[in-house]
């Protein structure tokens with residue numbers, strides 16, 4: 672499947688595209704992860720919509736709205752068990768013409784810290800657009816960013832069992848001190 676687009680034309684013309692790709696085929700994503708499910712369960716569903724921003728600070732800027740859904744299998748770093756981590760991620764990308772337009776914080780595409788900062792501020796992520804822009808690589812990048820660096824269960828299944836499963840110790844039958852006092856009084 673050819674997923675290369677003329678990114679600027681795509682945005683300007685408000686085009687849309689969508690597709691599916693097996694997680695296992697996204698080699699950068701799959702690296703270091705356990706085997707991903709086969710068939711439907713292992714598919715990434717993605718869609719993208721181009722737009723020229725109509726208002727605000729970004730008015731006239733070419734944007735790509737990306738939506739990614741997948742259920743990758745990760746290894747919990749606390750209990751070492753496999754678990755499914757549902758991803759349903761929407762991100763807006765702002766297309767710029769050159770690396771220089773990415774500004775200093777984006778000098779390196781590998782700089783995850785800068786991307787997180789950008790994400791937190793609610794601003795679109797800037798990416799360099801081109802006439803043969805690789806959509807699938809973008810999908811893969813966003814998927815990588817959507818998965819926690821140190822994946823963990825919210826509550827590990829083992830931890831739940833040991834906390835909730837411990838039998839309750841019955842309180843030992845013991846006469847209250849007041850009862851003892853009462854008895855002493857009655858001895859008089």
Ligand SMILES: [Zn+2]
Pocket residue numbers: 747748749750751752823824826827828
């Ligand atoms: Zn766990």
